[in-house]
Amino acid sequence: DVQLVESGGGSVQAGGSLRLACVVTGYTYSAYCFAYFRQAPGKEREGIAFIDDHGRTNYADSVKGRFTISKDSAELTVYLQVNSLKPEDTAMYYCAADGACYPGSWQEDYEYPSWGQGTQVTVS
Numbered sequence: 001d002v003q004l005v006e007s008g009g010g011s012v013q014a015g016g017s018l019r020l021a022c023v024v025t026g027y028t029y030s031a032y033c034f035a036y037f038r039q040a041p042g043k044e045r046e047g048i049a050f051i052d053d054h055g056r057t058n059y060a061d062s063v064k065g066r067f068t069i070s071k072d073s074a075e076l077t078v079y080l081q082v083n084s085l086k087p088e089d090t091a092m093y094y095c096a097a098d099g100a101c102y103p104g105s106w107q108e109d110y111e112y113p114s115w116g117q118g119t120q121v122t123v124s
Contacts (some may be wrong), residue, residue: 002027002114004095012085016123020050020080022095022116033101034078036069037109038091038121045094047107049080058106063089085123092118 008020020036033052039045049069050058057069068081078095096112104110 002099004097004114004116006093006095006119007114009093009121010029011030011122011124014086014123016085017083018085018121020082020093020095020119020121022078022080024078024097027097027099027121031099033098033103033106033114034069034071035096035098035106036067036078036080037094037096038089039094040088040091045109046087047109048093050103050106051078052101052103056103058103060107078115084123085121087123089121090123092120094118 003025005023008018010018021081031053034049035047037045037047047065048060048063051069051071066084071078095116097114102111
């Protein structure tokens with residue numbers, strides 16, 4: 001089974017940066033697509049960044065130009081660099097994996113059978 005372990009969250013001031021990491025184990029790394037979602041209190045979970053098995057990326061409009069998703073095959077890790085943080089970015093951030101890879105529906109959480117435990121990002 002695929003397992004995802006996240007780290008890198010924290011509390012930062014507006015305008016600050018963080019790098020979230022998602023270590024992936026238990027499968028053929030190169031064949032999977034990955035995404036980051038976030039969920040703020042009282043709000044629905046939102047797909048914010050996606051990377052496919054060829055390294056192609058997609059972003060939600062709310063984070064485009066500020067967040068960057070990448071993956072390191074040697075480290076078996078997916079990263080989300082979050083820059084120019086705003087208070088509205090405050091949320092729990094989750095990494096998700098999908099072995100079937102449907103880029104057309106990358107923001108739909110039901111596409112992802114595997115999820116990390118989440119890491120909290122708080123922007124003040």
